[in-house]
Amino acid sequence: MKTIVLPDYNKNVLRAMLSLKIEERVLHKLQSDEVLIKTHAAVCNPSDIAFIQGVYNIVKPVPAIPGFEGSGQIVEVGEKAKELMGKNVSAFVQNDTHGTWAEYFVAKTSDVIVLSEDMDLDQGACFTVNPFTAYGLFEIVRIAGAKALIQNASGGQVAAFIRKMGDEFGCKVIDIVRKKETAEMLVAEGAKHVLIETDEDFDKQLKDICNKLKPTVAFDAVGGTLSGKMFNALAPHSDLVVYGGLSNKPMLELSIMDTIFNDKIVSGFNLIDWKKQLAEGEFEEISQSLQQKFIDGDYKTKIYNTVELVNIVKGIKGYLGNMSGGKLLIKP
Numbered sequence: 001m002k003t004i005v006l007p008d009y010n011k012n013v014l015r016a017m018l019s020l021k022i023e024e025r026v027l028h029k030l031q032s033d034e035v036l037i038k039t040h041a042a043v044c045n046p047s048d049i050a051f052i053q054g055v056y057n058i059v060k061p062v063p064a065i066p067g068f069e070g071s072g073q074i075v076e077v078g079e080k081a082k083e084l085m086g087k088n089v090s091a092f093v094q095n096d097t098h099g100t101w102a103e104y105f106v107a108k109t110s111d112v113i114v115l116s117e118d119m120d121l122d123q124g125a126c127f128t129v130n131p132f133t134a135y136g137l138f139e140i141v142r143i144a145g146a147k148a149l150i151q152n153a154s155g156g157q158v159a160a161f162i163r164k165m166g167d168e169f170g171c172k173v174i175d176i177v178r179k180k181e182t183a184e185m186l187v188a189e190g191a192k193h194v195l196i197e198t199d200e201d202f203d204k205q206l207k208d209i210c211n212k213l214k215p216t217v218a219f220d221a222v223g224g225t226l227s228g229k230m231f232n233a234l235a236p237h238s239d240l241v242v243y244g245g246l247s248n249k250p251m252l253e254l255s256i257m258d259t260i261f262n263d264k265i266v267s268g269f270n271l272i273d274w275k276k277q278l279a280e281g282e283f284e285e286i287s288q289s290l291q292q293k294f295i296d297g298d299y300k301t302k303i304y305n306t307v308e309l310v311n312i313v314k315g316i317k318g319y320l321g322n323m324s325g326g327k328l329l330i331k332p
């Protein structure tokens with residue numbers, strides 16, 4: 001099969017991206033709990049960018065095949081996976097020897113979600129990670145009964161699902177973006193409270209809107225001083241939930257007094273750990289209800305561009321230049 005290969009990690013994202021090449025690889029015999037998936041599409045997420053830079057929590061031996069998420073059809077099965085033969089699936093793979101940026105990839109049965117026949121396979125390529133992340137994060141809002149929340153990286157796809165869930169639940173969403181054009185896009189899509197972090201009076205705007213709406217949950221995918229600004233702007237008895245570190249900076253300027261006297265906490269969210277604590281059958285139930293929302297057209301991952309494996313570098317360049325535009329799909 002043809003696959004994209006990363007020869008070595010490089011903190012410089014441009015160099016890491018330019019080093020990607022196409023190679024032929026031989027497929028090995030499957031373990032009993034494994035399936036072989038003929039790739040329909042793979043996606044490029046921020047975690048893939050961090051991976052090729054060698055700064056993600058998954059480090060495979062190099063040369064490595066990148067790509068954690070994708071969709072396709074099961075074309076070969078191990079002994080214990082016979083019932084999955086021929087199924088369309090969405091998958092999340094983090095094993096050392098395979099990645100989704102390839103013509104075929106191997107996944108464990110526990111890492112695939114069988115897709116309904118009505119589910120679009122392009123949407124399926126971005127189904128296992130972000131919709132469930134937004135769902136898991138939004139559980140915090142539901143449990144807390146929060147009336148308002150703050151989030152950053154609001155032009156991203158997780159944030160877009162959170163906004164949708166906010167509408168459904170009746171929780172007001174304060175969105176923070178870093179570019180004017182992203183703010184305009186969100187407002188055109190119906191977002192009600194959008195702030196631009198680079199505006200001169202951003203701190204005042206954030207304080208004013210928070211005094212009015214009294215958010216008690218904040219979702220932070222950025223870090224740096226924005227973590228502190230969001231934390232400090234939250235109402236008392238609130239939770240800043242960190243789920244990404246897009247700025248590559250530590251969390252800064254969180255008020256000590258607020259933490260002590262206003263009962264504010266900081267917590268982390270990780271999809272894999274969230275999945276592990278679900279009751280038996282719960283993940284399948286959530287998956288069915290989320291898939292139905294995609295099939296009905298209520299939920300959709302925005303896709304900005306689709307490239308073939310050979311055009312990966314061009315594709316990643318475009319994605320990095322306009323992440324809020326939507327996801328990059330990679331097809332064999």
Ligand SMILES: NC(=O)c1ccc[n+]([C@@H]2O[C@H](COP(=O)([O-])OP(=O)(O)OC[C@H]3O[C@@H](n4cnc5c(N)ncnc54)[C@H](OP(=O)(O)O)[C@@H]3O)[C@@H](O)[C@H]2O)c1
Pocket residue numbers: 045046047129130133153154155156157158159178179182221222243244245246247248269270271272320321322323324325326327
């Ligand atoms: N913890 C978990 O389990 C989990 C699961 C899924 C995703 N995540 C994380 O969630 C975050 C969002 O993922 P996604 O798939 O929704 O992203 P996405 O759709 O690819 O979009 C990324 C968004 O982040 C913005 N952004 C990038 N770098 C930024 C920076 N330094 N400062 C401010 N904004 C920045 C982009 O804005 P521009 O258009 O301005 O570039 C864009 O709106 C990522 O950090 C990802 O790793 C975590």
